[in-house]
């Protein structure tokens with residue numbers, strides 16, 4: 410019997426033995442750094458001379474691994490393998506496919522710290538963030554397995570005399586999975602195994618920033634018994650193979666998570682029907698955010714400050730859900746700001762491979778330069794009250810940064826920064842707070858800290874985001890508890906980790922028999 414879904418518990422790093430176990434895992438992974446990783450097509454491991462070079466963002470000299478780059482020819486071979494694998498994979502029962510996911514979850518759970526340690530080295534994740542990322546990957550496997558078991562029964566229809574009607578779901582065919590680097594295990598895992606458990610083979614193109622941890626998922630799936638050709642691993646340069654994967658006439662769907670610029674490009678290209686293509690491509694595009702926390706005048710101000718700090722600076726603000734806008738009632742503005750600055754002063758920044766710091770480095774030189782540029786823009790647009798320092802001598806470190814008194818229409822309040830930068834603005838009443846919260850083209854997450862029931866009820870319907878939180882921060886959605894996906898230009902609102910997610914990768918079929 411399959412037990413009811415419960416999310417994977419997080420590791421408590423205040424416990425000595427947990428810290429020691431994590432340090433052992435870091436040492437184990439350190440001993441494996443610098444290896445070569447292949448492309449995987451139809452189960453065959455292919456090494457090429459041209460490599461993606463993955464480095465530790467907190468230590469620019471430390472090589473994490475070298476991953477062979479796929480070319481357009483590899484994409485064609487991978488698509489052929491996926492089409493061939495589809496013939497058998499589509500006939501596996503829902504229960505057989507779900508079991509495979511449950512086995513994969515068990516393999517990862519047994520080596521959880523080791524997987525987290527890879528994230529520490531390759532994505533620069535602090536320990537708790539790495540642990541949460543791996544836990545979320547396990548959750549996706551456990552949750553989507555159970556969802557497929559339910560969907561495997563189809564839905565009940567009405568019958569008339571001498572008539573039987575059946576409604577069931579079937580897979581579509583091969584698709585392409587294009588994840589980002591910031592949840593380098595969880596999102597890679599979730600966006601890959603959802604279409605797969607639904608019966609579709611995929612071509613997985615990991616982010617060029619974090620290809621090694623993505624390869625670790627391939628190892629797990631192989632160990633769990635996934636047939637050859639069902640997941641084909643095609644790491645590569647997005648400029649070389651990105652459009653090619655999307656445009657391919659056999660690509661049935663694109664499961665994308667990443668920036669608005671890439672997502673809208675994919676959406677547009679996928680709409681074009683190619684010669685010989687006999688279907689419309691489905692696009693799932695989960696994109697960026699510009700997320701706001703509202704603090705009302707009757708709110709618990711300590712809770713407000715903690716929520717802002719954790720949501721803005723957790724994983725250095727490199728989450729689509731991160732708070733980058735704090736909209737505060739004028740009566741409590743100064744007090745909340747003071748509390749936020751005071752909590753922020755206690756945050757530690759450093760190399761998470763050396764110690765259990767609150768914030769590590771940001772992912773690469775490009776992102777470091779982009780955030781530094783926004784800090785300069787902020788100095789023009791607002792008043793810097795804390796932070797603003799950056800240091801790229803050994804790794805890409807950006808210190809937590811707070812601006813105040815910003816115009817709600819300023820660039821810092823409108824554009825996704827994806828770094829540890831939060832801007833404060835003051836509002837006279839709740840109407841104005843909601844108006845500011847809604848004044849961007851994004852609609853991903855938001856939070857309201859308030860004890861006013863009428864205000865909370867209004868926000869429920871008038872704060873236009875896919876994931877709205879009351880009296881907590883705006884990050885850290887949990888699979889099966891807070892399905893995740895955004896409105897407006899934050900995406901197609903697919904609600905990853907939710908009850909409707911697998912339908913994106915299934916066709917519903919009706920068979921009506923008269924007898």
Ligand SMILES: NC(=O)c1ccc[n+]([C@@H]2O[C@H](COP(=O)([O-])OP(=O)(O)OC[C@H]3O[C@@H](n4cnc5c(N)ncnc54)[C@H](O)[C@@H]3O)[C@@H](O)[C@H]2O)c1
Pocket residue numbers: 587588589590591592596614615616617647648650651652655666667668669670671672674675695696697698728729730825827853893894895899900
């Ligand atoms: N809404 C969500 O659920 C969610 C979750 C995580 C991250 N994000 C967003 O992701 C972004 C950060 O991730 P990123 O920097 O990896 O984003 P990105 O758009 O640069 O890259 C995402 C993926 O797209 C690939 N890619 C780039 N150009 C491509 C092309 N022309 N064709 C096909 N694929 C291409 C990349 O190689 C990568 O695998 C942020 O905007 C963040 O808000 C959103």
Ligand SMILES: N[C@@H](CCC=O)C(=O)O
Pocket residue numbers: 591592727728729730883884885886887893
């Ligand atoms: N699902 C994550 C965000 C994913 C994007 O980066 C959260 O809820 O914080």
